[in-house]
Amino acid sequence: MMATRAQLRPDKAEPARAGDQGRDFEFTSADFARIRELIHRGAGISLSDHKRDMAYSRLARRLRARGLDSFREYLDLLESENDPAEWEAFTNALTTNLTAFFREAHHFPILAEFATKRQQPVSVWCSAASTGEEPYSIAMTLIEALGDSAARQATVLATDIDTQVLAKGEAGMYQFDQVKHLSQERLKRFFLKGTGAHAGMVKVRPEVRAMIRFQQLNLTDRDYALRSQFDAIFCRNVMIYFDKPTQAQVLSRFDPLMKPGGLLFAGHSENFTYVTQAFRLRGQTVYELTRDGGAARAPQRSQTHTAHSSTSGVSV
Numbered sequence: 001m002m003a004t005r006a007q008l009r010p011d012k013a014e015p016a017r018a019g020d021q022g023r024d025f026e027f028t029s030a031d032f033a034r035i036r037e038l039i040h041r042g043a044g045i046s047l048s049d050h051k052r053d054m055a056y057s058r059l060a061r062r063l064r065a066r067g068l069d070s071f072r073e074y075l076d077l078l079e080s081e082n083d084p085a086e087w088e089a090f091t092n093a094l095t096t097n098l099t100a101f102f103r104e105a106h107h108f109p110i111l112a113e114f115a116t117k118r119q120q121p122v123s124v125w126c127s128a129a130s131t132g133e134e135p136y137s138i139a140m141t142l143i144e145a146l147g148d149s150a151a152r153q154a155t156v157l158a159t160d161i162d163t164q165v166l167a168k169g170e171a172g173m174y175q176f177d178q179v180k181h182l183s184q185e186r187l188k189r190f191f192l193k194g195t196g197a198h199a200g201m202v203k204v205r206p207e208v209r210a211m212i213r214f215q216q217l218n219l220t221d222r223d224y225a226l227r228s229q230f231d232a233i234f235c236r237n238v239m240i241y242f243d244k245p246t247q248a249q250v251l252s253r254f255d256p257l258m259k260p261g262g263l264l265f266a267g268h269s270e271n272f273t274y275v276t277q278a279f280r281l282r283g284q285t286v287y288e289l290t291r292d293g294g295a296a297r298a299p300q301r302s303q304t305h306t307a308h309s310s311t312s313g314v315s316v
Helices: 029-043 049-066 071-081 084-093 107-116 133-151 163-171 184-190 244-257
Strands: 123-126 155-160 173-175 191-193 201-204 212-216 230-235 258-266 279-283 286-289
Touching: 029 049, 029 071, 029 084, 049 071, 049 084, 071 084, 084 163, 107 133, 107 230, 107 258, 123 133, 133 155, 133 163, 133 184, 133 212, 155 163, 163 212, 184 191, 230 244, 244 258
Parallel strands: 123 155, 123 230, 155 212, 230 258
Antiparallel strands: 173 201, 191 201, 258 286, 279 286
8 A cells, every 4th residue: 555645754753774874864764665655656666675775875866966955855856846857867766777698598599499480570579678788689689590681670679767778778889898708709790899999898780789679668657659569578577676466567568569479588586477367488487478368459558647657667
């Protein structure tokens, strides 16, 4: 049940916690409760108790940037002004984007085999794209599986709630340390080596980048404004930050956006078996849309939106 304002703002001051000493701003349990309620309402994220210090350190930067003296003042401003730019900064501050090229590597051979059996062109949605490593890994896999000519027709939609990481992904530039574990074949085929001011960096080749469309999207929105259907959806290491009702809602929105027999790739610690009957477990954290799922239905436009619908799921 959502906390009321009275519950969030007790009259009596609470004792200072040991970790609060030396901080620039007072940070009460009421402040943290409001933050948890706001990020859940706006992004569907269930912020756990042990994230209190993280929330302080990241949002304290916003207080300094806005010239504010307290978290209460910042949160009042956030709610009263309904400033999309500040809501975006608030959401970006509270999302963590852990990713790597070909992370959870067992998924990509499955995608490759699956893609060769699908009607062309193949389309994949990476619903928590972060800084781009995952959608680029998907695109590279499709090129390797289908060949250059077929892959040029394939599409990858890369979405995330965090606009800052999306911008990094769209740029497609990375430190060499981020790709050094890849084979020499992949490095030569998919990356350009930086020189001069960009020495020590690599850039994704234009033909790989051309397969991907980056777009901001919040997985808790009621209307994703997506009118095409996908052969596969990657939603990895995101659902663990949603409560069960939110997980069920997101999965129900995936259902009509998938072609019959489509695959859903989940994170290593995620289990959807007890959340929905629209998908059945096919392999290690890979789910297949069931025959009686909604893939054959055309996506429907919802008439309502969440409070901040301009913003894809993320991890905290």
